[in-house]
Every structure is written in C-alpha cells, then in structure tokens.
Amino acid sequence: MDSFEDAFKALIGNEGGYSFNPADPGGETMWGVTARVARSEGYNGAMKDLPLETAHQIAKRRYWDPLHLDELDPRVAFQIFDANYNGGLVVLWMQKASGAKEDGKFGPDTLDAVKNADPMKFVMRFAAYRLRYLRNLHSWPSFSRGWTERMAANLLLGAA
Template sequence: MNSFDDAFKALIGNEGGYSFHPADPGGETMWGVTARVARNFGYAGAMKDLPLETAMQIAKQKYWDPLHLDELDPRVAFQIFDANYNGGLVVLWMQKASGAHEDGKFGPDTMAAVKSADPMKFILRFVAYRLRYLRNLHTWPTFSRGWTDRMATNLLLGAA
C-alpha cells in the first residue's frame, strides 16, 4: 500500500456498497458514506446512487487530508484512515499508540510522535485501542462479527 488510492481501495473492501441497517446509528450509507456526510458534501441524489468517485473525493477531503496521512508510513496511514472513515477517537488512539501527549487534539506534536513510532508497534497498539472502543459500543452485539473481521483484515494489511 503506497498511496491514498491504494488505501481507498482497501477501505472500500471493508465498507462495501449500500446499507440501511436499522441498528446503525449512521443510518443510510453507500460506500460507507452516511447520508448526512454526503449531503454536507453537496451530494443531493439517492444514496443508492452515490458514485464511488464521490465517495473517494469525500474520503480524501474529510478523512485523509486533515490528518496529513500522505506524510506517514502507508501501513500506518491506512489504519488511521480506516478508523477515521469508520468513526471513533482516532486522534486519541494515534496519541496513545505513539506515546504522544493524550489530549485528543491533532497537531504537530502528535504527527511527530506518530512519524517516529515503530510502524508495527504503532499498528498493533492503534488497533488494540480501536477494538476496545468498538467493544464498548452499544451496537457491538449487532456488528461485532463484521468489526472483528475488519480489524483482522487491517492487521493483515499492516503486516504486508
């Protein structure tokens, strides 16, 4: 995995297409993009018709670029990107996994700590914090199988 394009391709493998699960607090989604996010981005069509290219633009602008993921080891960047796209306490997990000051605010100190962390140790720690977070969500009983599979896939990608 060497770029945003590679990361997005792997991400979409986790996300799939259209979903409108009654237990999902995100509501109606296509390619993992919620209707709220799509509307805020300017998309006005039916969610089932959201083009993959639009999802890719949203992913880059909303979930990749703000965390300067092009500056990181691609394996680390993917883990952060996937978590940011899927939701959670991403910056806090970045800080905990890298040994940065834990304040939940992204800035140069967090970025420097992530850059200097051993990529494999960072990935293992980051995924562990993410799994703990997911396990504590009220939707865990409904989505645990998919989330566990997603984390296993992400660990395999991180080890590549």
C-alpha cells in the same frame, strides 16, 4: 500499500456498497458514506446512487488529508484512515499508540510522534485501542462479526 489510492481500495473492500441497517447509528450509507456526510458535502441524490468517485473525493478531503496521512508510513496511514472513515476517537488512539500527549487534539506534536513511532508497534497498539472502543459500543452485538473481520483484515494489511 503505497498511497491514498491503495488505501481507498482497501477501505472500500471493508465498506462495501449500499446499506440501511436500522441498528446502524450511521443510518443510510453508500460506500461507507453516511447520508449526513454526503449532504454536508453537497450530494443531494439518492444514497443508493452515490458514485464511487464521490465517496473517493469525500474520503480524501474529510478523512485522509486533515490528518496528513501522506506523510506517514503507508501501513500506519491506512489504519488511521480506516478508523477515521469508520468513526471513533482516532486522534486519541494516534496519541496513545505513539506516546504523544493524550489530549485528543491533532497537531504537529501528534503528527511527529506518529512519524517517529515504530510502524509495527503503532499498528498493533492503535488496533488494540480501536478494538476496545468498538467492544464498548452499544451496537457491538449487532456489528461485532463485521468489525472483527474488518480489524483482522486491517491487521493483515498492516503486517504486509
């Protein structure tokens, strides 16, 4: 995995296509993009018809670029990107996994700490914090199998 394009392909492999599961707090989604996010990004069509290219643009603008993921080891960047797209306390996990000050605010100190962290240790720590978070969500019983598979697939990518 060397770029946003590679990371996006792997991400879409995790997300799949259209979903409208009543147990999902994200509601109706296509390519993992919620209707709320799609509308805020100017998409007004049916969610089932959301083009993959639109999801691609949203992913880059909202979930990749703000965290400067092009500056990081691709294995690290993918883990952060996937979590940021899927939801959670991503900046806090970045800080905890890299040894940065844990304040939940993204800035140059957090970015530098992540850049200087051992990539494999970072991936393992980040995944552990993310998995603990997922385990504590009220929707864990409904989505645990999918989230566990997603985390396993991500760890395999991180070890590549």
